[in-house]
Amino acid sequence: MATLRDKRIIVVGGSSGIGFGVAVAALEGGADVVIAGRSADRLKAAVTKLAGAGRVRSIAADMANEADVARLFDEAGAFDHLVATAGTPPPNYPIGEADMDFVRQFVDGKLVGAVMLAKHAIRTLKKGGSMTFTSGINKDRPPVPGGSVVSAIAGSFTYFARALALELAPTRVNIVSPGWVDTEMWDEIVGEAKTGYFDQMAARLPAGRVATPADIAPAYLYLMQSEFMTGETIHVDGGQRLV
Numbered sequence: 275m276a277t278l279r280d281k282r283i284i285v286v287g288g289s290s291g292i293g294f295g296v297a298v299a300a301l302e303g304g305a306d307v308v309i310a311g312r313s314a315d316r317l318k319a320a321v322t323k324l325a326g327a328g329r330v331r332s333i334a335a336d337m338a339n340e341a342d343v344a345r346l347f348d349e350a351g352a353f354d355h356l357v358a359t360a361g362t363p364p365p366n367y368p369i370g371e372a373d374m375d376f377v378r379q380f381v382d383g384k385l386v387g388a389v390m391l392a393k394h395a396i397r398t399l400k401k402g403g404s405m406t407f408t409s410g411i412n413k414d415r416p417p418v419p420g421g422s423v424v425s426a427i428a429g430s431f432t433y434f435a436r437a438l439a440l441e442l443a444p445t446r447v448n449i450v451s452p453g454w455v456d457t458e459m460w461d462e463i464v465g466e467a468k469t470g471y472f473d474q475m476a477a478r479l480p481a482g483r484v485a486t487p488a489d490i491a492p493a494y495l496y497l498m499q500s501e502f503m504t505g506e507t508i509h510v511d512g513g514q515r516l517v
């Protein structure tokens with residue numbers, strides 16, 4: 275396994291949730307980390323929390339905006355690994371009530387954004403580097419009703435990575451697919467009902483609890499470090515696909 279010591283890692287979505295967990299773990303591994311997200315305030319707060327852990331800085335950028343994505347890689351400079359965890363709560367209305375503006379916004383932020391990240395990352399990604407994107411359990415266990423869009427988008431990442439891994443070889447391209455993870459996103463989706471949701475889910479899960487970002491981060495680290503992993507999707511879901 276290659277070391278992350280002194281490697282530069284860009285984490286798009288690193289100001290919160292799963293991405294913040296990856297930033298913590300990468301810093302512990304000796305990496306130099308750049309976190310990106312849209313909100314400068316959230317980034318500033320995250321850098322303050324991470325500062326004691328190592329070399330970290332932030333760049334504000336919206337991955338749905340190509341000029342922002344191009345500037346992100348210009349400002350970050352040459353780097354070794356890209357991790358993208360950025361995402362927003364998905365559309366959850368039955369198909370007959372789909373709000374097409376919201377659907378397009380979601381697809382732009384998640385899938386089109388990933389395409390733009392890959393397009394611009396290759397300009398400055400060093401030889402031997404990798405890209406890791408994030409899908410999720412919704413492709414395997416779609417919420418019913420209302421899960422069709424998020425399921426389609428999450429599912430597409432596996433095939434995005436397979437094709438890109440061939441096109442960009444020897445650069446490696448992989449996917450992490452988390453189950454439910456206790457992050458700020460859930461506060462936005464269900465608010466105070468989160469505890470009840472998580473208690474019910476924990477009772478069903480073989481792992482007996484909902485994940486924390488620290489449970490998911492090692493999968494990203496493994497995919498960055500393992501020089502023989504490419505075109506792969508790793509599921510870290512506490513057994514959720516089994517129940």
Ligand SMILES: NC(=O)c1ccc[n+]([C@@H]2O[C@H](COP(=O)([O-])OP(=O)(O)OC[C@H]3O[C@@H](n4cnc5c(N)ncnc54)[C@H](OP(=O)(O)O)[C@@H]3O)[C@@H](O)[C@H]2O)c1
Pocket residue numbers: 286287288289290291292293310311312313314316335336337338359360361362383387408409410411412451452453454455456457458459460
């Ligand atoms: N949490 C779960 O249970 C779970 C399970 C499976 C899959 N996932 C997926 O994992 C990803 C991360 O989820 P999370 O729970 O970690 O969410 P989170 O805590 O809300 O964090 C999302 C991060 O993405 C950034 N972001 C959102 N839109 C962006 C954009 N257009 N450009 C740049 N940065 C953007 C946010 O910062 P700003 O808002 O400041 O931009 C924040 O840093 C999502 O795609 C989600 O669907 C989550």
